[in-house]
Each structure stands twice: as C-alpha cells, then as structure tokens.
Amino acid sequence: MADPREPAPSPAASLAEGVAARLRDQVTGGALVPGQRLSEARLAAELDISRNTLREVFRLLTREGILRHEPNRGVFVAVPSMASILDIYRVRRLIEVPALAQAWPGHAAVARMRAAVERAGALQAIPDWRGVGSANMEFHAAIVALTDSPRLIQFFTQIIAELRLAFGLLDSPELLHRPYISRNAEILGRLEAGDPAGAARMLEDYLTQSERAVLEAFARLG
C-alpha cells in the first residue's frame, strides 16, 4: 500500500460525485477556508467541468452541511460556530454511546476500529497530526458502523465531515488529536475484552473531554 492516508480511490460513479468527493477533501483538508466564496465560473474552469455539473456538486455538498448556499448570492464554505460544535457533540453522544454499548465484540466493524487505531499510531510517529485526526474520526465512524444502520452511518458521515471542517479552522492539531490515540485504544481494548457497557462509559468521557478541548481552542480564536 502506497499511502495509508488515502482510504480508497473510489471509482467515482459519476463525474459530479467524483468532483464532490474531491471538493469535500479540499474543504475538510483546509485547502478551502471557511467563509470563502466559491465562484461558479471560476471554480468550474479550475476543475475543468461545466457550470451545470458544478451546481450539482454544490447541491450535494450543501446538503452535507460543509457548504452554505445563499440564494442569488453564491455558495460559501460553511463557517463552524460554537453552536454547531455543541450540536455536533450532542449528536455524537446520542449516536455513538448507544452504538458502542450494544455492540457485539465480534462485529466486522471492530476490525475497522483496530485498523484506525493502528493507523493513528503510525501517523503519530511521522508526525502527521492531520492524518491522526482523520484516523481518529475513522475510529468513531467504525463505532457507528457497529449498528449496521445505513441511515445512522450516512448521517454520521456528514457529522464527521462537518467536525473536520471545524478542526481545520483550529490550530494546534497535535493538542487536539494526540491525547485521543491511546484513549481510543483503551476503548477498543475494553470492547474486545467483552465489556461494551464499560467501553461506552469510557467513550462518553472521551466525548465530554474532546468537546471541551475543541470549544476551548475555538474560544481562543475570538
């Protein structure tokens, strides 16, 4: 495997979806700054697609919450707010904790959780903190995958994208991601030891602490 960061070069069913994925990465990766306006004409030329196709892309990403559409004014990269972060963590608690609590330790998603933990560990050594952040998010996406609920999984994917958008806004990624590598490992260990309820309690602590850290970093921006 060449680069452990890139999850999968999915075949991009249609051009619009492919471009959407590319743009999504650019946004969550920080290449596009929150609040920035995305001119249809300019971006279409830059991406080498037509305006119509780009508009389809905009519709997709707007509904995902990482772009904002103001009628007759244009499309902007969404600007995370304190309120949105609070909302996101609330949703995370509501979904992740029960998902883990009712997990069957033999579920296939447990392997995904373990892979994510190991990837985070490897990227920590480079160090690539943004990569660590991605791996940590993947860990939590895997937790939701434990539910086998397509709707929850898709919804949570959105939530994660929004959260990564907020992360991109903050500096000091090491502080935001480093402490949670071992914490994820502990949660996973407890689950594999056959104690989902205990793992869920640890996860709840994790979320509370992570939320506080993010909010503090956010407050430091003014």
Added chain:
Amino acid sequence: MADPREPAPSPAASLAEGVAARLRDQVTGGALVPGQRLSEARLAAELDISRNTLREVFRLLTREGILRHEPNRGVFVAVPSMASILDIYRVRRLIEVPALAQAWPGHAAVARMRAAVERAGALQAIPDWRGVGSANMEFHAAIVALTDSPRLIQFFTQIIAELRLAFGLLDSPELLHRPYISRNAEILGRLEAGDPAGAARMLEDYLTQSERAVLEAFARLG
C-alpha cells in the same frame, strides 16, 4: 385558514427547491408509485422546467432517500423494504425517546405537538386518514424539535419522509393511523403534566407497537 392539511406555502427559495418540495409531496402523497421510473425528459416537460434543473431536484431528493439513482439508468421512486422500515424505527427510537425524556414542558415545540394532535382529531372526523397520518408525523417531528438540534431536526425530517413513502405503499391507512391519535394525546398530556420521563416510556411503547403494525401490513403485501 382554508385547508388545515397544507402546512405552509413556503416561498420556494429557488425553482429547484420549490419543485423538490412539490415532487416530495407527490411521492409521499402516493401520486408517484415506489419503483416507478422518472424519465428526465418526460418529467421535465410535465413540470415545465429544464432537464438541468430537474437533475438538481433529483440530486436533492436522492440524498433524502425518497428517490434512488442508478447511474446511466435513471432515477426511480425508492422502494421501501422490510429492512428499511426496521432501520427507520430503530432511528426513531434512538432519537425520539431521549428527545422527549429530556424535554422542558414549557418548550415552544409543545404547542406544535398540541396543534398536531388537534389537527389529527379534526381530520379523523372527515375522515381523512392520510391527513391523520401527516398530522401524526408532525407530532413526532415536534418531539424532535424539543431538542433544538438543527442536525437532528433535519435528519428526522428525512426519516419521516421515507416512512411516509412506506405508508403510501400500504393499504388500510385507518388501521395504521387511527389508534395513535389518542396515544399521542396521552403522551402529550403526560408531558404537560410535568413527567417527561413517563411520557418517554409511553412513546417507547408507541413505537414498538407502531413498528409491529407497519411490519405486519408490509408482510401482507408479499
């Protein structure tokens, strides 16, 4: 007020969103049958919009789950399955029960709940069972609104649309909606009496029973 069924003739920010709302109603209202194919050319002519705009509409509704898009083959009205109904009720339990349990009885959404109950009662007298179903769904949307979480509210709106799509597939709407008018009223009464926890327990029973009824009706179709 002329017709208590129509919630609000929203100003339709853009043409695409307006048409999306119209199509959504046609689908959840049963005018478009699940599995039916939506030809771009024909439907665009019928709705008197261009193919490009219709495609934007398709993207919106596909992401909402009420249309399905097969690359190079076309767009179809989504076909509810037993699995999707199970998933939907699981999500409902996960979101609605905690939402109600932690509700503050003075919240503005309580008024929405009461309005929905009263509307259902009125429509029962006509009788308009499809309308009763809509009112019941509005009751539960109001429960989620108790959380003040934009993300949960938007997500739940989707879930409701999908469920109404499934309802449209089933016959005997009276059997599916009638029993729940009084049940909703009881839940509301318990909440207004200052016992959110008790109301939440009643809601849980409600969901279990409703799920069973829907699944049975679904099984009768073969």
Added chain:
DNA sequence: CATGATTAAATTGTTGAACAAAGTATGATA
C-alpha cells in the same frame, strides 16, 4: 466630506440545444 440615489458590471438562476456514452430493444442468423 459624507451620503444616498442611479447606473453599470458581475454573478447567479434557468433554459435549450447538442453530442458522447451507456443501456435497451430489435431482428437476423446459426
């Protein structure tokens, strides 16, 4: 100088036509 109204420029919203690519139906042939 500031301010508000008027005009000009740029951008979005939407359409229609066009064509390549993929899928579907048709029909000839073995």
Added chain:
DNA sequence: TATCATACTTTGTTCAACAATTTAATCATG
C-alpha cells in the same frame, strides 16, 4: 431457441445564451 450485431432511446455532460438579482462604481447633493 440462443446469440450477436445493429439501431434506438435515455442519461451524462457541455456550451452558449439570457433574465433576474446582487455588488460595485459613479455621481449628484446636502
């Protein structure tokens, strides 16, 4: 009947155009 080549239909995508709206620039006026 089964199979394969062919014609037809539909989707995927682009392009050019124009109306509607917003933004910027201009300018008169207190």
